[in-house]
Amino acid sequence: MAEVQLKNVSKSFADTSAITDMTFGIDDGEFVVLLGPTGAGKTTTLRLIAGLENCDAGSIEIDGTVVNHYTPAQRNVAMVFQQYSLYPHLSVRDNLAFPLRSPILKTPEDEITRKVNEVAEILHIPNKLDNKATELSGGEMQRVSIGRALVRDPAIFLMDEPLSSLDAKLRADLRVELKRLQAEMKKTLLYVTHDQIEAMTMASQIGVLDEGRLVQFGTPRDIYQNPNSTYVAARLGQPRINLLPSGLFGENGPQGASQIGLRPENIEVGKGRDAHILRVEHLGDQTRLHLKFVEHDLVTLIDAHSDYQEGETIQISAVDPLFFDAAGSRIS
Amino acid sequence: MERVASATPSPIAHSVRGLSDRAIAWVFVAPTIFLLLAINIFPLIWTIQLSFTNYKANRIGREVKNVGLRNYERILTDTDIWLNMQATAHFLFWTIALQVLIGFALAWLINKKFKGNDLWTTIIVLPMMLSPAVVGNFWKFLYQPQIGLFNYIISFFTGVEPSSFQMLGQVNLAPWSIVIVDTWMWTPFVMLICLAGLRSIPDYIYEAAEIDRASKWRQFWTITVPMVMPFLMLAVLFRGIENFKMFDLVVQLTGGGPGSTTELTSINLKREAFEKWRTGYASAYAIILFVTVFGLASIYVKALNKVKER
Known part of the structure; x- marks a missing residue:
């Protein structure tokens, strides 16, 4: 070797x-x-x-x-x-x-x-x-x-x-x-x-x-x-990372940030801004929520036993999002 | 449901003439079966029958006597016929050996990816496309001792006087002259089949072998040769059967001479049947040749299948 x-x-x-x-x-x-x-x-x-x-x-x-x-x-x-x-x-x-x-x-x-x-x-x-x-x-x-x-x-x-x-x-x-x-x-x-x-x-x-x-x-x-x-x-992570224009959550991005990346674990459910539930997927060990959030589609994971229904409105907020510039490069 | 049922073709004949599909199938196959019976099976049976008689086709009125196995006995104990058999075996062995070696080598070279190999393939394949009568005739000129190109080229390389030897007229050279012409004409055929074999080996197998640290030599013997072998054996089968019946080229070149040195069995058979008109005897001869070639071919096909299974 x-x-x-x-x-x-x-x-x-x-x-x-x-x-x-x-x-x-x-x-x-x-x-x-x-x-x-x-x-x-x-x-x-x-x-x-x-x-x-x-x-x-x-x-x-x-x-x-x-x-x-x-x-x-x-x-x-x-x-x-x-x-x-x-x-x-x-x-x-x-x-x-x-x-x-x-x-x-x-x-x-x-x-x-x-x-x-x-x-x-x-x-x-x-x-x-x-x-x-x-x-x-x-x-x-x-x-x-x-x-x-x-x-x-x-x-x-x-x-x-x-x-x-x-x-x-x-x-x-x-x-x-x-x-x-x-x-x-x-x-x-x-x-x-x-x-x-x-x-x-x-x-x-x-x-x-x-x-x-x-x-x-x-x-x-x-x-x-x-x-x-x-x-x-x-390339990594299932479901995929959600990419959104920055500023939607009122977060303070660094200079030049134009997009934020949110993995499911970066989305906190329960407080923050309104999002609309489009679809609920029960996968057994986990449950996926497909959300409509200000014109944007998001996918996140929640506890398998939660009983959200389609059509409900929930509150979400971003936790430690990743910041990217307009060309897609990371800025921190 | 109904649509599925109506999409299934109903027996076509039903609407035609009350014939069943099976009957229609027979109508289509019948001409082939008739021709097969008329020009293959019937003559074969008739030949077998004639082989036990002293029938002569040029004496129509003569009484035909049943002679039992005497024709067979005479053929198998005739030393001249054994000589013809030997000449045929010699011809078979050398044509196949040379054609396989040269054909495989050419295929191997053509298979190397180089510019213009398609053109070379076409050029190499040309002899095969000519009529044997034409080939026989122009090789006769090539072999001509005074003006022939063949003798000239041999003399150019060896220094021997061109007119000092006659390829077609000398007892020791005549058998080789037909081997050379047959090889010239039919090597391309073996090459084409080998080429098909070589092209059937995917590149990644060689890449795997390269990674497995097999030398080019080992790749050739453990991958190329075994994988081309079924193709090569098929080529040998075709050439073997063809050359066992070799007639046209030899008739054009030597006509069986000098003496009977190039008198292959098929030439000899034709003499017995259509020059001496010993039809019964020649029929027995034909049956013996048929059984020989059929027997050899079946043994060979068994071997071929074994190689394919490996």
Whole structure:
């Protein structure tokens, strides 16, 4: 395991720029998640680190060595692809053993068998070892491709939305499993996703990407509490942060503030200004209120057992709102 | 409910002539079945029947005697026919070996993404599109000892006098001359099938292998070859069956000579049937060839299916 540094990395394909001036570091043993919508450059970042693409500018360092011109093999990275990129003509066992049979490693065959069995055990697929790769379900295939990374001891694990094509239950299970594995084995892991829950639950650091730029990097808590722009603020939190013009609550914003961001916990119900209840959603463990507040739609959470009705008018006030300027940047 | 029911097509024939749908289906299939019976099944049965007789097609009035298995016995114990079989096996082996090797290599090169590879594909595929009669004829010119380009090129590279050897006229060279022409003409076919195989392998598999630190050499042997193998075997099957029946090119080039060095079984069969007019004997010969090629092909198809399942 090792640390990875990206310094001012840029990459463009033909005329479109995919990554612009990206700088961040992954410390040894850290679980870093890159979060962003489709097309933000998440996958490209992974492929650049893996060596499947070469960067146009900047440098990539693994363990203090600049690896810009290294082949993927020389970089010693393991990668899990979004599509299950299994070798279709090989059995699950041979798929898992494939990286170990690299002549670079010269792993003895009994050692290979031991490791393959161990990983199959971890991923709950020991009874599938002799199946052909194409005879597996989607979830099993993705577990095999995660397993193919786990049998190795690479400098870093790269995972490209490995859970996105699985069903909700399996996704939740594997999410916990992956986090546990990473924590137990002290592996360095860079994980790409557009799912904020995956990011919040697994990451020790989150990098938020927007159109090829890294817009904020920090711990999940820090990014949630101190987003540096409306874009970042909107990426985390369910229901989404409410953005309103500032001054509606009579609050005193700093110089230049033109918008305020209110997460559900920033909205206090019971006193303040009038808001109209449009819809009440009972989700069981919580209740969502959709409000009309001076021409603006708001969503907030209240106690699950409260019995507000549609059409009622309630009073709300803002508690510690986040202030943003007209362009969406945070001001404090 | 009613709308669903009326949307389901009622038997069309009902309104036509009281025919059921099944009857209409038979009407459409009947011409094909008739032709199949008339030009495939009936001749086959008749040939089997003739193979047990001494029938001669040029002596219509002659009494036809049943000779039992004598035709078969004579063919299988005839040393000349075994020589023809050997010539055919030699031809089959070398054409398939060369076409697979060169065809795969060409496909592999064409599959590299370079500019103009579509144009190259078209150029390479051209020989396959020509008529075998034409190909046979112009290779005859190419092989011509005095003016032939082939002899000239060989002499250019080896220094041997161009007119000192005759590809079509020498016992040791004639079998190779037909192997070369067939390879020239049909390698593109093998190439196309291999190309289809290579293009069916997604890029991400190679990327995964790259990440798994497999060398290009290992990627070739553990990914490319196994994944192209079913396609390659299919190409071999097609070429094998075709070349077992090889006739047109050889007739144009050597006519079976010199001596009987290039007399493949199909040429030999044609001689027996339409020059010597030993129809009964030739029928038995045809049946033996049919069983051989059918047997080999079925064994081969079994192997092919096994490879596909892997």
